[in-house]
Amino acid sequence: MISINKRAVVLSSGGLDSTTVMAIAKHEGFELYSLSFHYGQRHSFELEAARKMAEVFGVQEHMVINIDLKKIGGSALTDDIEVPKDGTEESMAAEIPVTYVPARNTIFLAYALAWAEVLQSSDIFIGVNAIDYSGYPDCRPEYIEAFQRMANLATKAGVQGTSQIKIHTPLINMTKAQIIQKGIKLGIDYALTHSCYDPSSQGLACGRCDSCIVRLKGFKAAGIKDPIKYA
Amino acid sequence: MISINKRAVVLSSGGLDSTTVMAIAKHEGFELYSLSFHYGQRHSFELEAARKMAEVFGVQEHMVINIDLKKIGGSALTDDIEVPKDGTEESMAAEIPVTYVPARNTIFLAYALAWAEVLQSSDIFIGVNAIDYSGYPDCRPEYIEAFQRMANLATKAGVQGTSQIKIHTPLINMTKAQIIQKGIKLGIDYALTHSCYDPSSQGLACGRCDSCIVRLKGFKAAGIKDPIKYA
Numbered sequence: 408m409i410s411i412n413k414r415a416v417v418l419s420s421g422g423l424d425s426t427t428v429m430a431i432a433k434h435e436g437f438e439l440y441s442l443s444f445h446y447g448q449r450h451s452f453e454l455e456a457a458r459k460m461a462e463v464f465g466v467q468e469h470m471v472i473n474i475d476l477k478k479i480g481g482s483a484l485t486d487d488i489e490v491p492k493d494g495t496e497e498s499m500a501a502e503i504p505v506t507y508v509p510a511r512n513t514i515f516l517a518y519a520l521a522w523a524e525v526l527q528s529s530d531i532f533i534g535v536n537a538i539d540y541s542g543y544p545d546c547r548p549e550y551i552e553a554f555q556r557m558a559n560l561a562t563k564a565g566v567q568g569t570s571q572i573k574i575h576t577p578l579i580n581m582t583k584a585q586i587i588q589k590g591i592k593l594g595i596d597y598a599l600t601h602s603c604y605d606p607s608s609q610g611l612a613c614g615r616c617d618s619c620i621v622r623l624k625g626f627k628a629a630g631i632k633d634p635i636k637y638a
Numbered sequence: 639m640i641s642i643n644k645r646a647v648v649l650s651s652g653g654l655d656s657t658t659v660m661a662i663a664k665h666e667g668f669e670l671y672s673l674s675f676h677y678g679q680r681h682s683f684e685l686e687a688a689r690k691m692a693e694v695f696g697v698q699e700h701m702v703i704n705i706d707l708k709k710i711g712g713s714a715l716t717d718d719i720e721v722p723k724d725g726t727e728e729s730m731a732a733e734i735p736v737t738y739v740p741a742r743n744t745i746f747l748a749y750a751l752a753w754a755e756v757l758q759s760s761d762i763f764i765g766v767n768a769i770d771y772s773g774y775p776d777c778r779p780e781y782i783e784a785f786q787r788m789a790n791l792a793t794k795a796g797v798q799g800t801s802q803i804k805i806h807t808p809l810i811n812m813t814k815a816q817i818i819q820k821g822i823k824l825g826i827d828y829a830l831t832h833s834c835y836d837p838s839s840q841g842l843a844c845g846r847c848d849s850c851i852v853r854l855k856g857f858k859a860a861g862i863k864d865p866i867k868y869a
């Protein structure tokens with residue numbers, strides 16, 4: 408019999424970071440429940456990659472939730488705002504970018520919390536990163552700690568004191584190169600991942616948006632060739 | 639010109655509490671943006687009441703967001719679990735009831751936070767109540783404070799220090815009778831509100847679920863006749 412204590416909800420975007428997180432959670436012995444979102448992204452290659460990864464990792468259940476962030480607006484990832492290209496490290500770090508989606512991680516983690524509560528799981532994994540985090544406020548350790556504290560006041564288990572929700576962020580202090588090296592060690596085929604904010608209609612990565620630039624830089628620093636095709 | 643600082647996002651269910659909150663926010667001079675959710679409720683009378691209230695209060699915009707809590711499950715309000723009837727005050731306070739929806743207020747407030755950020759509003763109103771709260775963990779002051787703290791770490795404005803999100807809970811320490819008296823003073827027509835968890839097919843309140851019992855008791859204690867019809 409599988410212990411219900413070992414269930415984990417893993418937020419999965421089909422990208423490099425969340426795929427590495429899934430490999431880490433599996434390596435730590437958790438039974439995986441992967442959670443992806445259709446949130447009015449400009450393309451669905453991410454979701455396709457997330458579905459493939461759920462298969463590769465043999466998750467117990469893969470759930471895709473439709474959320475209407477497009478209705479709320481405010482981001483280049485969901486609105487008709489142009490995705491910036493060829494950003495330098497300085498311009499990317501200068502301010503919070505237009506690809507920031509308002510309260511996105513808060514909404515994602517809120518759903519993960521709901522599902523964890525129903526599954527009687529107390530472990531949620533998310534691939535946030537404070538180093539290559541592109542200036543998103545909801546990727547910082549202090550934000551994650553505050554969410555965890557709130558989560559333990561929000562739930563039955565927290566109130567009854569039977570278990571404490573833990574938000575696992577295994578990548579938070581790793582460089583992109585370290586993340587890639589860790590994933591390679593755990594056997595990830597990064598050819599199946601999708602990172603680009605603005606892919607071609609065939610799903611080829613642009614190589615020029617902030618996400619591609621950070622990814623390519625990471626592979627270069629890791630001394631590994633990025634196995635995906637670029638346009 | 640209307641100052642953008644006076645915009646408020648008000649969570650609205652069409653019920654007694656959130657309607658009173660909307661009247662309070664309007665009385666305090668806020669420009670109202672009402673937010674309701676279609677979350678797989680067993681009926682849509684709530685949403686109809688919320689829509690009417692948006693009209694009555696002349697809100698700037700009323701947004702209804704579809705969220706798939708039914709997919710996640712775990713509650714009598716979204717699943718095929720029977721809604722309990724004829725609960726005593728003791729049985730209702732004894733434990734967290736089956737009508738509890740996992741992480742519901744966390745998900746609702748996360749969307750409110752996203753919308754507030756897009757509207758450049760820093761004020762969110764929610765009708766939680768710690769007295770007649772029916773044992774829901776996410777209606778307690780310590781939960782709301784933790785959410786507010788997290789919200790200020792999650793957002794652009796919080797990080798840039800330009801403004802601080804405030805979660806307003808004007809009802810949190812009021813009895814149901816006090817809420818009703820306050821609402822009457824502010825001119826609310828409670829005949830338009832809907833509270834029942836399990837109404838008839840015509841939308842008549844059952845008078846026997848926890849929500850109806852708390853409502854009826856509140857009107858009795860306030861010395862006012864509840865203007866809605868019961869089955």
